[in-house]
């Protein structure tokens with residue numbers, strides 16, 4: 074398997090620690106620098122509407138200091154779109170957002186929210202921001218993405234990550250089929266959510282997938298081995314998957 078698989082590291086959980094005490098540390102720029110030094114391909118961060126971790130100022134600082142690729146996750150709201158258009162990250166990943174959720178739960182409703190998602194996507198695409206839609210591995214949903222005008226999808230792997238046994242295998246097959254279908258539609262396919270040292274290999278082996286976005290596991294692992302080592306271990310899994 075030849076094609077490369079990139080790693081975007083989601084740094085939200087580093088900032089969760091800072092926000093737990095409102096201290097100046099851990100510093101977000103040090104996080105960006107260490108993630109980039111470890112060889113990650115992109116810095117992913119989610120400016121949530123409730124600002125529970127990443128703050129507006131963080132987004133601007135990361136934009137200034139990021140030397141790889143900044144991937145801003147955001148809800149499909151006018152407020153977030155205006156911020157994104159001011160910050161101008163290379164990539165934006167549009168995600169669904171509920172205030173009470175622990176983390177992003179499932180993909181966008183690209184059918185029910187079609188017009189809203191299309192409006193936000195088109196405003197970003199018009200300024201050359203590469204937009205990705207975080208969606209379920211669902212053919213019906215993927216079929217609507219081209220009409221919305223996003224060039225990329227990020228497949229939600231959280232369900233796969235949480236299942237066991239035959240159900241997990243069936244969800245993996247859904248992700249494989251969805252990836253093939255999306256590429257036939259001319260879309261770039263990324264994936265993420267809930268990926269760890271045990272479940273990433275099977276996802277990374279899907280040849281159509283171009284990028285994984287991983288946060289929680291890497292930051293948890295970093296507590297014991299350091300951020301750079303945690304990222305290197307994950308990259309080894311990803312490289313092995315593509316041998």
Ligand code: PXP
Nearest residue numbers: 177207265266267286287288289
């Ligand atoms: N991709 C998207 C769109 C997400 O919202 C998140 C979580 O913020 C991730 C990837 C990373 O998920 P995790 O933290 O479970 O690795």
